[in-house]
Amino acid sequence: MPGTTNTVKTRRVFYIPGYDPYPPQRYRKLYETEGPKQADISGYHLSVATAKDRPNAWEVTAEIDGARTRAGIEVLAWSDIVRDTMQASLGASYLQLLLVAWTYLARGTLRRLAWLRKGPIIAGFYPVLMLLAQLAAAMLAGKIAAVLVTGALASGADWLAGLFGAVATETMAWTVADFALGWVIFGAVTVALLSWAKARDGKLCAYYLMHDLAFSVSEGGAYPSVLEARMEEFKRQIAAALAGPADEVLVIGHSSGAQLAVSVVAGLMRDGMLPANGPALSLLTLGQAIPMVSFLPKADTLRRDLHELAGDERITWVDITAPGDGCSFALCDPVAVTGVAPETQRWPLVLSAAYSQTLSEETFRSLRFRFFRLHIQYLCAFDRPGSYDYFKITAGPDTLGESFADRKPSMNRIDVPVSRFRSMAA
Structure with missing residues (x-):
């Protein structure tokens, strides 16, 4: 020096x-x-x-x-x-979520990191929890929408069929159509709500942080x-x-x-x-x-x-x-x-x-x-x-x-070997 x-x-x-x-x-x-x-x-x-x-x-x-x-x-x-890696679709983003969770949890890496500092672990896994919460909320909304729409259609169909002395919702054709329609509504609402949340991620930064983590772990x-x-x-x-x-x-x-x-x-x-x-x-x-x-x-x-x-x-x-x-x-x-x-x-x-x-x-x-x-x-x-x-x-x-010629390292520094993986490139 x-x-x-x-x-x-x-x-x-x-x-x-x-x-x-x-x-x-x-x-x-x-x-x-x-x-x-x-x-x-x-x-x-x-x-x-x-x-x-x-x-x-x-x-x-x-x-x-x-x-x-x-x-x-x-x-x-x-x-x-960075911008190129942030263009992932909804499906790809949730696949990234699985990759990140598996990478840090499967071999105990997350536990070792948590021994050092809790803050970055919370920051790192905040997007995992946030995206899972968004998925759960979107799926619940999709299920409710499917039940309400198919229920309303069934009531309407029975009312119309009752005019002719029949029950429309007891037919095999209606059962199949009701099942298919329910899944279509469920999927459409779920995807629409997730897309809406992704487009407004500027304040939550869940997708941004997920892409950051996924880029780091993409090659292990x-x-x-x-x-x-x-x-x-x-x-x-x-x-x-x-x-x-x-x-x-x-x-x-x-x-x-x-x-x-x-x-x-x-x-x-x-x-x-x-x-x-x-x-x-x-x-x-x-x-x-x-x-x-x-x-x-x-x-x-x-x-x-x-x-x-x-x-x-x-x-x-x-x-x-x-x-x-x-x-x-x-x-x-x-x-x-x-x-x-x-x-x-x-x-x-x-x-x-x-x-x-x-x-x-x-x-x-x-x-x-x-x-x-x-x-x-x-x-x-x-x-x-x-x-x-x-x-x-x-x-x-x-x-x-x-x-910094006269400075000593911080007395509170953490210098204990923690990582399980210590191999180095030749």
Whole structure:
């Protein structure tokens, strides 16, 4: 870890988002909004401008701690892949539900994950319960509709038949027609109500979270080929920056982008893409839920990458989570709990964003039940920032290693091996 301070005049930042279907411009707008807020609170200057030659990037100029810096921040987007995976039909979505439930329940993975943190387990299986509840409600409505309609038709048919001295509903033809019609009404109402609920999933996010989980478990924890190809593109972009004039290249992985960042950086190191006298290479993971994938049977590649990065002296890796973020495995060392820590583990430095201390009581109270907003708080301004300041890290004069040189890991970190599956790719 470097021993000097204020060594960064230019920085390249690569941000890998989580499972997000929205275009990367939303992260630029978030930075434009929250960065000046943090600058006003913390007493430094920061300005943001769109990068003309890169649609997914922006330029930041700052004056922090008496030093002037420039940073180019770029989103490594995979939102198109996310959108493609979210096009599943109703039937496919419920098949995904079965896949997710089977994957985490069949081999006790869910039980082991629950030993670490309950929050992400609740968040993860909320869509399973919500979609099952919607199915049950839609089927009940379908059954009621079928009974009412067929009952009304039977009464009408008997009334008409009574005019001629007969009972229409006692014939074999009516029985068959009544049975078939009942099932048609039941199916039509059930599908219509489920389709209605799916079209209005924006607030409940049940289908969104289901697709997220299903994408992670689709290959049993292995990276899908389409994502592997995109990660290779990410590696090439970062490697080009490492060959440039920047003083630091900072890779940030947020949410499910954290495991992608780990594997991309590990691949760079393994493929010899880190120049001997090049920029400092740093990795920052935020709000990670890595165990949701690394605990799966076929996550051999991710486990190998965690193992390799954890002992590498050429980088700095800091992992920031917050117990107030129910969507992350807060203060869980992703390497240790997966059971792949090397004997000489150096990374990650596990720290807390400590929402209860770094946010004002009013802000924290207003966000308390806004779980998705809390999950992106790492990218936002803090009322009482501690050692973690996203904007100072991405635009300030110190490398990530210098910023946290004197910090000890959180005393509340969880570093006990828990995962049943610990095999690693060769």
